[in-house]
Amino acid sequence: MAKKWLALTSLLVGLTPASAVGQNGLPKPPKHDVPFLLHANNLIETESSVATEYNTKKTLSYRVASRSSGVNTPMARPEFVILTNRLNPHHLKLYGFESKVDHREILLRKKKKRVTQPYFLSVDQLGETIFHIHVDDILKNGEYCLTPDNSNKVFCFTVY
Numbered sequence: 118m119a120k121k122w123l124a125l126t127s128l129l130v131g132l133t134p135a136s137a138v139g140q141n142g143l144p145k146p147p148k149h150d151v152p153f154l155l156h157a158n159n160l161i162e163t164e165s166s167v168a169t170e171y172n173t174k175k176t177l178s179y180r181v182a183s184r185s186s187g188v189n190t191p192m193a194r195p196e197f198v199i200l201t202n203r204l205n206p207h208h209l210k211l212y213g214f215e216s217k218v219d220h221r222e223i224l225l226r227k228k229k230k231r232v233t234q235p236y237f238l239s240v241d242q243l244g245e246t247i248f249h250i251h252v253d254d255i256l257k258n259g260e261y262c263l264t265p266d267n268s269n270k271v272f273c274f275t276v277y
Contacts, residue, residue: 141243149202152209152250152263152272154190160198163263163272164188168223170269177226179269184216185260186273193276197250197263204265206248210235214260214273221260221273236261 144160146153153160164186168179199206212235214221224232237253250263262271 141249143198143243143247143249145247146198146200149200149246150204152197152199152206154188154192154274155196155198155249156190156192161188161190163197163274166271166273168262168264168269168271175228176224178222178224179271180220180222181214181262181271181273182220184219184221186221186275188274189277190274191277193255193257194252195256195274195276196252199248199250201246201248206240206250208266209238209240209250209263210266211238211252211261211263212236213256214262216260221262223262 143155144158146160148162151165152163154163166181168181171178171180212223212233214223226232236256239251239253241249241251243249256276258276260273260275262273264271
């Protein structure tokens with residue numbers, strides 16, 4: 118009986134599509150250059166948007182429309198999987214947003230002093246174009262975004 122069960126399990130595992138599972142048993146993202154939150158063996162696409170820059174004499178901030186992201190995670194140390202084409206995952210930064218009435222905002226500079234620092238990330242290469250990103254800090258409940266260096270592109274999510 119045990120041999121039949123083992124044989125059936127091996128057959129079913131062998132039928133799993135190769136494209137659905139990437140390196141190290143992690144699921145492979147269906148899109149390039151978009152970070153996906155990793156929840157067990159499920160991937161959740163982050164909210165892709167473009168942040169608008171607001172630069173005054175005293176402040177530099179970036180804003181994204183809407184008070185919160187529709188992409189949620191309960192994990193205080195979220196993990197991401199990304200399949201790259203043009204985006205370099207080593208150049209991603211993680212910032213926390215402040216929620217306002219109708220938008221989310223990051224205040225980067227105030228009176229020529231840097232106000233906000235990015236959270237620490239670890240990036241592991243799992244294959245030629247697939248990467249696993251770990252947040253090294255514990256995140257409080259709130260709004261966050263991953264953003265490439267020198268770009269207004271943001272990938273947003275909420276920690277609850």
